[in-house]
Amino acid sequence: MDSRPLTCWVVSDGAAGNENQCLALARSLGLLPCIVRIRLRQPWAALSPRLTFGATDAIRDESGAAPAPPWPDVAIGCGRRAALVTRLLRRWSDGRCYTVQILDPRIDSRAFDLVIVPQHDDVAGPNVIRSIGALNAVDADWLAAGRLRFADVAHLPAPRTAVLIGGSNRAQKLDDAYFDALLERLGARHAADGGSFLVSASRRTPPALADTLRSAFARFPGKFWSGGADGENPYAGYLGWADRIVVTPDSVNMISEACATGKPVYTFAPRAIEGKLAAFHAELAGSGHLRRLDEALQGPPQPPPLAETAAIAELVRERWRAGAAAWLASSVEPTRLSG
Incomplete structure (x- = not known):
């Protein structure tokens, strides 16, 4: 049985709010992420993630290099531009990379293994997990x-x-x-x-x-x-x-x-x-x-912290086990997904 550490890419367009959500989820999953900050040429930047034809030549990281194998076991992206890369990673890796997209990708959610969206985005689907707010590292x-x-x-x-x-x-x-x-x-x-x-x-x-x-x-x-x-x-x-x-x-x-x-x-x-x-x-x-702010300081009892990230990470683990069981059996030990 392969006991190598699971690899994870956090795919980022450089926006701190997007990148931080990916990092929070990755770390809650117990993964050590590699941050891949991408740049897209036009028209792929404007049409991301819909336009995939020729996209391999339009995607570069901060060093100017195109994405290349070895592909990660899991990729987590947030935002429309990152969604182009997480979408393509399924194809590039022959389905071995489990792709998680945060925020509404504005395309069919089935282009990814899993999509995590806040409730106010009103996105639904069998592979969609809905949160109240943004994922974060606060605990x-x-x-x-x-x-x-x-x-x-x-x-x-x-x-x-x-x-x-x-x-x-x-x-x-x-x-x-x-x-x-x-x-x-x-x-x-x-x-x-x-x-x-x-x-x-x-x-x-x-x-x-x-x-x-x-x-x-x-x-x-x-x-x-x-x-x-x-x-x-x-x-x-x-x-x-x-x-x-x-x-x-x-x-x-x-x-x-x-x-x-x-x-x-x-x-x-x-x-x-x-x-x-x-x-x-x-x-x-x-x-x-x-x-x-205009409410009285002595209001109703304070509710528990809005601790969504850990709960959503557990749902991701469950979906990952269920959806990736076939290739996990031949590549990594399923029990290692316990975090």
């Missing part, structure tokens, strides 16, 4: 490691409020008026119960806006991070040490990570949220994981 161990690595945050006055800032998208506009109103509410909270703010801007936050917010939060105790100039990213430390978390309403990834902490999570959305994002907010509000 008790991750939070403990964040507290240990950023122990200095513990010295800031409590209650510590983590403030996670994204950027405008089609579903929600975050402009000067939005942040003026948010700061007014956060200032009122601070006047009432003191504490400190742990502010983290994302890659999608415009630099000019980050500078404005840095100045605005300077009147409060706390920390502000918006990029490498501020040192190592303290995001894990912020979530680990926070007593409560406020997240702008635009990011499924950040909201999912906040709700995975098991701490009270608030969002501020003065404008109606549009599209699929509205269904996501409604789902989390219904379960008690997400509250409006």
